[in-house]
Amino acid sequence: xxxxxxxxxxxxxxxxxxxxxxxxxxxxxxxxxxxxxxxxxxxxxxxxxxxxxxxxxxxxxxxxxxxxxxxxxxxxxxxxxxxxxxxxxxxxxxxxxxxxxxxxxxxxxxxxxxxxxxxxxxxxxxxxxxxxxxxxxxxxxxxxxxxxxxxxxxxxxxxxxxxxxxxxxxxxxxxxxxxxxxxxxxxxxxxxxxxxxxxxxxxxxxxxxxxxxxxxxxxxxxxxxxxxxxxxxxxxxxxxxxxxxxxxxxxxxxxxxxxxxxxxxxxxxxxxxxxxxxxxxxxxxxxxxxxxxxxxxxxxxxxxxxxxxxxxxxxxxxxx
Amino acid sequence: xxxxxxxxxxxxxxxxxxxxxxxxxxxxxxxxxxxxxxxxxxxxxxxxxxxxxxxxxxxxxxxxxxxxxxxxxxxxxxxxxxxxxxxxxxxxxxxxxxxxxxxxxxxxxxxxxxxxxxxxxxxxxxxxxxxxxxxxxxxxxxxxxxxxxxxxxxxxxxxxxxxxxxxxxxxxxxxxxxxxxxxxxxxxxxxxxxxxxxxxxxxxxxxxxxxxxxxxxxxxxxxxxxxxxxxxxxxxxxxxxxxxxxxxxxxxxxxxxxxxxxxxxxxxxxxxxxxxxxxxxxxxxxxxxxxxxxxxxxxxxxxxxxxxxxxxxxxxxxxxxxxxxxxxxxxxxxxxxxxxxxxxxxxxxxxxxxxxxxxxxxxxxxxxxxxxxxxxxxxxxxxxxxxxxxxxxxxxxxxxxxxxxxxxxxxxxxxxxxxx
Numbered sequence: 001x002x003x004x005x006x007x008x009x010x011x012x013x014x015x016x017x018x019x020x021x022x023x024x025x026x027x028x029x030x031x032x033x034x035x036x037x038x039x040x041x042x043x044x045x046x047x048x049x050x051x052x053x054x055x056x057x058x059x060x061x062x063x064x065x066x067x068x069x070x071x072x073x074x075x076x077x078x079x080x081x082x083x084x085x086x087x088x089x090x091x092x093x094x095x096x097x098x099x100x101x102x103x104x105x106x107x108x109x110x111x112x113x114x115x116x117x118x119x120x121x122x123x124x125x126x127x128x129x130x131x132x133x134x135x136x137x138x139x140x141x142x143x144x145x146x147x148x149x150x151x152x153x154x155x156x157x158x159x160x161x162x163x164x165x166x167x168x169x170x171x172x173x174x175x176x177x178x179x180x181x182x183x184x185x186x187x188x189x190x191x192x193x194x195x196x197x198x199x200x201x202x203x204x205x206x207x208x209x210x211x212x213x214x215x216x217x218x219x220x221x222x223x224x225x226x227x228x229x230x231x232x233x234x235x236x237x238x239x240x241x242x243x244x245x246x247x248x249x250x251x252x253x254x255x256x257x258x259x260x261x262x263x264x265x266x267x268x269x270x271x272x273x274x275x276x277x278x279x280x281x282x283x284x285x286x287x288x289x290x291x292x293x294x295x296x297x298x299x300x301x302x303x304x305x306x307x308x309x310x311x312x313x314x315x316x317x318x319x320x
Numbered sequence: 321x322x323x324x325x326x327x328x329x330x331x332x333x334x335x336x337x338x339x340x341x342x343x344x345x346x347x348x349x350x351x352x353x354x355x356x357x358x359x360x361x362x363x364x365x366x367x368x369x370x371x372x373x374x375x376x377x378x379x380x381x382x383x384x385x386x387x388x389x390x391x392x393x394x395x396x397x398x399x400x401x402x403x404x405x406x407x408x409x410x411x412x413x414x415x416x417x418x419x420x421x422x423x424x425x426x427x428x429x430x431x432x433x434x435x436x437x438x439x440x441x442x443x444x445x446x447x448x449x450x451x452x453x454x455x456x457x458x459x460x461x462x463x464x465x466x467x468x469x470x471x472x473x474x475x476x477x478x479x480x481x482x483x484x485x486x487x488x489x490x491x492x493x494x495x496x497x498x499x500x501x502x503x504x505x506x507x508x509x510x511x512x513x514x515x516x517x518x519x520x521x522x523x524x525x526x527x528x529x530x531x532x533x534x535x536x537x538x539x540x541x542x543x544x545x546x547x548x549x550x551x552x553x554x555x556x557x558x559x560x561x562x563x564x565x566x567x568x569x570x571x572x573x574x575x576x577x578x579x580x581x582x583x584x585x586x587x588x589x590x591x592x593x594x595x596x597x598x599x600x601x602x603x604x605x606x607x608x609x610x611x612x613x614x615x616x617x618x619x620x621x622x623x624x625x626x627x628x629x630x631x632x633x634x635x636x637x638x639x640x641x642x643x644x645x646x647x648x649x650x651x652x653x654x655x656x657x658x659x660x661x662x663x664x665x666x667x668x669x670x671x672x673x674x675x676x677x678x679x680x681x682x683x684x685x686x687x688x689x690x691x692x693x694x695x696x697x698x699x700x701x702x703x704x705x706x707x708x709x710x711x712x713x714x715x716x717x718x719x720x721x722x723x724x725x726x727x728x729x730x731x732x733x734x735x736x737x738x739x740x
Contacts (some may be wrong), residue, residue: 062396063422081699150564173564263506264563265711282698
């Protein structure tokens with residue numbers, strides 16, 4: 001026994017020694033990491049810290065004034081009208097996220113499943129569904145605001161020509177339909193993204209599992225429900241987190257569809273627009289206030305993303 | 321090796337000497353950089369500055385325009401360090417204050433040509449805290465109603481004298497299948513414009529302005545509330561689903577002849593001329609609505625000014641240029657080439673529509689109340705009223721609630737003179 005363990009120990013130390021000679025020194029590793037680390041620090045960490053510092057100061061235009069502690073944060077929740085706009089925008093972001101999960105990501109999953117089994121046209125449809133997200137959100141927004149235009153837009157014109165004139169609406173001018181319209185347009189643009197991720201996830205599931213289930217007499221739907229869907233959990237986690245981050249940072253497409261005030265009457269107002277208005281349309285002290293809002297948004301998005309990811313990881317390990 | 325290094329060093333030295341000598345020789349020649357948000361006026365400004373360059377040998381004026389919507393940010397950065405402009409186009413009233421408070425502009429109180437402007441105009445480039453003037457005004461804008469002369473002839477109507485005439489025209493246009501008023505409500509900034517152009521007589525124009533600034537009344541004043549209700553009365557004449565109709569849709573309605581009247585600012589004139597040269601456009605003041613406290617007005621505001629960067633390398637040349645921009649000569653060139661109203665005394669516009677706005681402004685003067693007086697803090701008056709009027713058109717709020725929201729918003733930062 002002791003002889004065997006002794007041998008093992010020797011082997012282990014040998015491999016360790018070999019690894020040591022092959023492994024570059026710590027300095028080399030550090031040198032290789034340096035460029036990326038510097039870029040990351042200068043362009044990510046530094047602005048974040050800067051925003052945190054800015055948020056505790058008073059501003060006069062671009063000139064920094066006195067240290068005011070948490071006063072800017074307090075102002076966000078007490079100064080009219082931002083104190084009313086902020087909660088409203090936050091709720092809209094939540095709607096935006098739920099709507100996107102239900103519509104965009106469900107459709108993305110459906111398309112991925114439909115396009116998974118190799119048949120003709122697979123590549124064509126994949127390309128078609130992913131094309132819109134190659135276009136700038138602003139272009140997509142303007143395109144759809146023209147399509148949905150109540151006076152000249154083809155959407156209402158088509159409805160009227162089909163005899164469905166009663167369904168014609170000022171889509172972006174009615175508070176009841178404006179945010180759903182934004183969610184749909186955003187989904188139109190991004191649906192290819194979850195589709196690609198789910199597609200890759202489906203391709204990673206071994207066919208043996210499906211075959212075994214089929215031999216046991218499972219239908220396609222049952223295979224999806226009991227084999228494929230549970231095994232997609234990690235991908236669903238990633239898609240959820242990315243959707244969350246994307247939706248809570250939404251700006252371009254909402255701005256193009258509803259303008260900087262989130263028309264009509266603030267029905268499409270989101271946190272990104274509130275931030276933009278505070279920073280660039282606010283008074284002389286706008287920068288401190290806007291930085292405070294940016295810090296809060298970052299903390300919220302960061303915390304929730306970490307929580308969601310941890311939850312999905314726990315779910316995964318429980319399933320295994 | 322050593323020889324080579326020595327040679328390089330000598331060569332570098334020689335180059336540096338030449339560079340220094342060059343700059344000594346060129347000292348008399350100055351290049352003044354002018355930043356602006358008017359990309360569309362680049363050619364016109366170059367022609368105008370050519371006149372100045374011809375009269376001032378050795379001075380070169382370089383006009384650098386930026387995209388309008390990015391201009392404020394670009395300027396804010398450009399004024400903080402090197403490589404910035406010498407002369408800058410400045411926004412007016414409240415939008416100008418951050419630059420003044422940051423000390424980024426030179427005060428211009430000593431420029432002789434400021435005499436060519438009225439105090440009301442100069443208010444647009446005045447520091448609200450220190451009272452100094454920081455810009456030489458270049459333009460003014462005014463509000464009124466544009467109409468399609470052809471459609472008016474077809475309907476057999478002429479410019480309205482009374483509110484009844486005005487409503488009769490709108491009814492006649494509706495009966496003939498037109499959208500009587502082209503105005504939009506999706507772009508909320510157009511709504512306070514509509515309100516002031518139509519309803520300033522109802523709340524009393526300049527008299528109300530003086531009272532509200534002095535703290536003798538506020539926006540909850542029944543007359544101000546009633547002026548908001550006037551817009552409710554006009555809603556049936558606006559495009560259907562008006563809150564879905566954007567600014568450019570509304571302008572399209574007007575230039576395609578689908579709508580005979582567009583109520584807006586004098587800044588539209590250039591657009592009508594370039595996009596619809598075949599349509600003959602006229603202008604009238606909207607007659608006073610019932611129970612008005614005053615006659616019609618042509619509400620106006622100072623559009624912007626030219627100031628001097630506090631960090632400029634050539635302050636004297638920059639000040640000289642800006643001083644010239646306050647002369648009648650510049651004003652005349654400006655109005656002739658850029659087709660906007662110049663606020664300098666003695667300038668006469670050759671464009672009949674512009675001349676009509678300019679004459680209306682002098683004969684029936686009023687401030688575009690919320691832009692001139694209520695953009696010095698956050699939220700701005702025009703923003704609050706615009707958003708609330710949208711809600712009014714959606715039926716979510718009453719005129720009383722619109723006025724109350726405006727009052728609440730202004731109370732956040734506005735301190736009336738009497739309570740100071």
